[in-house]
Amino acid sequence: MSSHDTLPASVPAPEPRPTIRRHHGDDVEDRYEWLRAKDDADVIAHLEAENAYTDARTAHLAGLRERIFSEIKERTLETDLSVPVRRGQWWYYSRTVEGSQYGIHCRAPLASPEDWTPPRLDADTEVPGEQILLDGNVEAEGHDFFSLGSFEVSTDGTRLLYGVDVEGDERYTLRVRDLVTGENLPDVIPDTFAGATFSPDGAFIVYTTVDDAWRPDTVWLHEIGTAVDADQKLFHEPDERYWVGAGFTRSDRYLMIGLGSSITSEEWILDADDLRGEPRVVWPRREGVEYDSEHAVVDGEDVLFILHNDDALDFELVRVSAEDPAGARTVVVPHLPGRRLLGVSTFRDWGVLGYRREGLARLGLLDYVDGTVEEIGFDEPLYTVGASGNPEWAPPVLRVGFGSFVTPGTVYDLDIATGERHLRKRQPVLGGYDPADYAQARVWAPASDGTRIPVSLVWKTSFGEAGSAPRPMHLYGYGSYEHSIDPGFSVSRLSELDRGVIFAVAHVRGGGEMGRQWYEDGKLLAKRNTFTDFVDCARHLVDSGYTTPEILVAEGGSAGGLLMGAVANLAPDLFAGILAGVPFVDALTTILDPSLPLTVIEWDEWGDPLHDPDVYAYMKSYTPYENVREGVRYPRILAVTSLNDTRVLYVEPAKWVARLREVGADALLKCEMVAGHGGVSGRYNSWHERAYEIAWLLDVVGAA
Template sequence: MTAHESAAAPVADSRPIVRSHHGDDVEDRYEWFRAKEDAEVIAHLEAENSYTESRTAHLEALRGRIFDEIKGRTLETDLSVPARRGDWWYYGRTVEGKQYGIQCRAPLASPDDWTPPVLSPDTEVPGEQILLDGNIEAEGHEFFSLGSFEVTTDGSLMLYGVDVAGDERYTVRVRDLTTGEQLADEIPGTFAGATFSPDGRFIVYSTVDDAWRPDTVWLHELGTAVDTDAKLFHEPDERYWVGAGFTRSDRYLVIGLGSSITSEEWLLDADDLRGEPRVVWPRREGIEYDSSHAVVDGEDVLYVLHNDGALDFELIRVSASDPAGASEVVIPHRPGQRLLGVSTFRDWGVVGYRRGGLARLGMLDYATGAVDELDFDEPLYAVGSGGNPEWAPPLLRLGYGSFVTPGTVYDLDVATRELHLRKRQPVLGGYDPEDYAQARLWVTATDGAQIPVSLVWKRSFGEAGAAPRPLHLYGYGSYEHSIEPGFSVPRLSELDRGVVFAVAHVRGGGEMGRQWYEDGKLLAKRNTFTDFVDCARHLVDAGYTTPAQMVAEGGSAGGLLMGAVANLAPELFAGILADVPFVDALTTILDPSLPLTVIEWDEWGDPLHNADVYAYMKSYTPYENVRTDAAYPRILAVTSLNDTRVLYVEPAKWVARLREVGADALLKCEMVAGHGGVSGRYNAWKERAFELAWLFDVLGVAD
C-alpha cells in the first residue's frame, strides 16, 4: 500500500434521525451534518479536506503542471471587444497576475462610429477610464463576485453589486463617474441584476425571501434612504421567481415571474415607474411566455413567444396596449424546432431556436415575418447574440465557438449579412484547431430514443473509436438546459494526453426540443440516468473506450445524475467526478423551508404531498440507494460551504454513506465559496487542475 492510500478516512458519528412521510420511516445517520454553525460539522469538513489532500498529495506536481498548461495557453493580459452604449465603448481588461477583471470605457470617435476600436494590451487607449477594478474591490476578501454592473445611458453614474461570501447576496453601491465620488446610496441583500432606469434617477432591484427565492422588486430613488424604497411588485406564491429589466427600447420596465412551467409578465411605463403595472397575459398553469417590445408602423407592439397549444413554442405579435387582443402569428409552431427567444431592435429582430440538437440564429423581418437563418460551416457549434445594448445599431454582435474553435466575436452587418471577425480567443502555445476533431454520434437508448453524443479528440492519437482510449464522459440533463459544444482551454490538457472528451445529451436537457425535456423530468426522471448509462455502454461496446478507461462527470443536477449512475452501473466507470452534487434530493425536496425547494416541485415533483412522487424519488435518490453489493468506482465530490443552491450537506452525507460500503470516496469542500466554486481566475484554474489531476490518476494517463 502506498503512502497516499494509507491515510485513515474520517469516520463520522452516526446520530440517527428518523424522517417519516407517507407511512415510510427512514433512519438518516448523517443528517446532523446540516448544522452548518456546529463546530463538530466544520471540524468534520476540515478533516475531509485534510484526508483528500493527503490522498492526492502524490498528484501535487501533476496539478502544478496542469495549472501551468492552462496559464501558459491563456493570454493573461487581454481586452474584450468593446460594445457601444451611448457615447462610449465599454470593454473589460484582464492583467497578468490579477485574479479579477477590470471594467473600462473609452469615448467614441464620432456619433457615427459603429466599428469597435481594435485594442491591444500594449497600446494606450485614448481617453480610457477605469470604471471598476475587481482586484481592488476584492482586497481583504477570500471571495469576490460581481452580481450587478451597469452604467446610466448618459454615462454619468455606475452601479455594482458585490458578494464577498459566496452566498449570492449582493450589496449594490453607486459611483459618480464624473467625479469618482462614491454616493451614499447602498443597498444590501439584493439579488443579482440590479439596473438603472433609463433616466438614471432610479435603481430597480430584487430581494429574496428566506428560501432564497427572488420574490420582490423594489424601486430606489437615488439620494433617498433605502428604507423608503417603493415595492413595485411582490409575488407570494413560493413556486415563482421574480425579476425585472427594461426593454432595449427603454419604453417599458418588464417585471417577469415564472416557475418551471408557468410564467407571467407585467409592464410599467419607464417614464412612470410609480404607476400601476399591467399584466401582459394573466398566468395560466402550464403556459410559458415572454415578450419583447418593438415599434412597427408607428405602433408599440409586443413579440410574444409562448407555448399555448405549441409544445416547441410559437411567436406572435400583439398590440402593446392590448396584448390579450388580436394577434398575428409570426413563426408558427414547428414540432422539433424549439423556439428559444426573440430580441427586438428598432428595425429588425433576432430569433434564437434549436433544431437537430444545435442552436440556431435567424434575422426577423418585421414587415414580412420572414426569418433568415445564419449559416456556419462546422458540424458542431454554439452561437448566440449578446452585447447589444443599443436600440438602433447597424451591426449585431454575435458570440460563436465550437469544441475546436476558440470563442469568437463577430459583428454581423445586418444590411449585407456580412460577418466581421472582431476577435477570436487567443490560445497560446501554438494551438491549431486542425489538430483536433469533433463529431456527433447517436446512441439508441433502451426504449428506442436516439441520444446525441458529442465527441472531441486530438487527431494525432488516432480517430475516436478506432481503438479503446481514455474517455471523459460529461452529462447534465435537467431544467431543459442544453450542454453546448463550446471551447475550453483546460480541456486541452486532457485532449493532449490522448483523452477523448464526450457529452451525453441526455433527456431532461433541451438539446432536442421541449419533449426531450418533458421526457426527463418528474415521473420520467429515470430516463436521464438510463440514457447516460446507455451512452456509456455504447461507447464501450463500439470500441471507443473500456470501463477501466472511462470517468464520468456532472455538476449540480448533473451531480444527481452522477450519483444515480454510480448506483445503476458502477461497473461501467473507473471514476466519477461530482461537482456540487444534488445527491440527497429527496430530503431536500421534502423540506419547503430550504432554499429553492417549493419552486423545484415543478421539476422533480412534490414528494411532501404526493406519495407516488415520494416513492419514485426515493427509488433513485443517490444517498438513499447506495448499494451494499456493488464495487463502486473511485469518487470525488466537490462542494462549497456557502452554496445556497445545493447545500454542502448533501455530498458530505453521500460520501460518508459510500464509505460505509467500502467505496473509495473523497470530499473536497471549499470553505469560502458558493455554488460556482472559488472566485478569481487563478483560483478557478487551480481548482480545475486539482480535478483533472485526479481524473488522470484514475484513468492511468501518463503525464
C-alpha cells in the first residue's frame, strides 16, 4: 500500500448544516454553504484543519519539493536586470537581487536624445546615474503579501505614482513620490482598482474605484495636492454588466474611458488638455458590438483606428475622424474569417496589428498610407509573440517579445526603417539548458462532433519521441473568456520534462486560439463543448499511445478549474490526478447571486440562471459541486485556493472537496491564508508554491 493510500485518522469533515436554495421550482439542499462565512471562527478552523491534513498527506514529498525548488532556483539568474525601456529622458528597468522576493524598479539617464539602443546592463556593474524609484522589498516589509497594481512615472520624470495591495484582495492604495526629493507627497488614495495613471502634464491622477460587487464602475480625477474628497467624478457606469477603465493615448492627445461587458463595449473620449470637460462618446453601445480605438495622425488629421466586430465576427479595422467618430468609416484591414484581429497599437508614423491565424499569435506592421500589413515572421512551429515596452510616440524601433515551449523569453528591437531585428536579451537559463534537447509539436484531436481540437506538446527528446511509447503526461486546459493558452517557456516546467513527463495544452473551445467562433462554441448553452473537448483530447492522447490514464494528470485554474471539476465528473477513469487552482467549481451558486463579486458581468459568459430556467437547468447539469457522483472512483485531486481571492471565493473549492470526500474521493485542499487570485506574492514564495504542485503531480504519475 502506497503512502497516499493510507489516510490519517483526522480527515477534515465539516459539519453538514443544510440550507435550501430555491429557483425555478427546484429545491437544492446545500450541506456546506455555511463555509462561505469567512469571518466565522468555525470556517477558519476548518480551513486550517484542511491545511494540516494536506500537510500530513504530502509530508512524504517534502524532499522532492525542496529538490524541485532548488532546481527552479538554480536555473534562474537571481540577480538580473530587465531590458531597459526608453521613456522621455530615461531608460527604465527593474532589478532582481539574489535572496530578495520582489523587484527593484530603477532608471538611468539617456546618453543623448538620439540614443535608442538600450544599454547592456550587467548586474555586477554599477549603472552610471542609476536612480532607484521603488524597492518592492522595502515596501513589502511587515506584510505577508505585496502586489503593485499601478506604477507610472510622470511624463516629465519628476513624480512616481504607485498602488499597493497588501491583502490579496486587489484593492490598491495609491501614493505619489517626488523623485527629486525621494519623499512621498501627502496624496493618498485608498481602495482603488489597478491601472491608475498620471495626466500628461503630471498635475492630475486618473483612477478607478469599484462597487460593492468589486466591479470597476467609476473613473475619478484627482488634482495632486488637493483633498481626495474633492476629486471629480469623470464617469460612472450604473449597469452592473460593465467594467470601466481609463487611460491616455500614446500620443497624450486624449483620455479614453472604456467600458465593456463580455459582449459589448463603449468608449468615451476627452481632450487631455481639458480633463474637467465633458467626455463624448465614440460609438454608442450596441448589444453584441465590441470595439477598441487608438489615436493617430494621418495626413495632418486626428483619427481613430477602431477595431470592431460590427458584422465582422473576427473583427475588422477601420479609420474615422477623431472629431466625428460616428461619421464615415474607411476600412483599413477588412474582416477575414479565421484571422482574428486582436488589437492595434498606433505610433506617429506607423501601427502594429496583433492577430491570430492558424492557432498562433501574430504581429504585423501597419502602413498608414496604403493599409498594408507586413507580418513579422518567426521560424518555430509553435510560439507566442507580442509588442510591449513601447511607451514612446515616435520611436524608430518596435520592442517585441517572443518565446516558445523551448525558447526562453526573448526581447527584440525591430528597426522599422531597415527591418533589422536586434536581439536585446534572452531569458538566461542556468545549468546548461540546451533547447535542442527538447521538442515541441502540435497534434489534432477529433472531438465527438467532428471538430478538430489543437493540442500542443513539449517533451525532452532523450526519453524518446512523443507517442513512441506511453509516457507520464501533464495536460493543461482553460477554455473560457476567449483567452488563449499560447506556447510559452517555463523554467519550473523543466523539472517535469527532465523526469520524462510530456507537457500538453488542450486548446479547447471557449478559448480564443482558433478565432471568435471557437469562443462562441464554448460559452453559454454551448459550454459543455469545453469539457467534452478536453476529455476527447485526453482520450486521443491515450489512444494514440502518448500516455495512459494511470500516468495522466490534468490541470486548470480559475475558469480552468471549473473545467477540471467538470471532467472529473465526466471521465473520472481517464485521469490519475487533477490539479485545480482557485477552481470555479460552485459556478451555479455563484452566478445565481448578483451580490457576489463579478456575478452580473459573468451572465454574458455563462448565461443568467437567476432569470432564465433553461440556463439554470443547463448550468446545473455541469457545475462540478452539484454533479459529484456516488459510486465513482475519482482521480486524486488537489485543490489550491486563497482566503482573500476576490474572483473565485475560497468557499467553492472548500465545498467541493467536502462533497468529494462524502463519496470517498481522495481530495486535498490547500488554502493560502494570505493571498489572492494569483496565489502567494514574492518570487521565492511562488517557486515554493509551484514546487509543491509539481511534486504532487510527479507523485501521482510515478515520476518522482
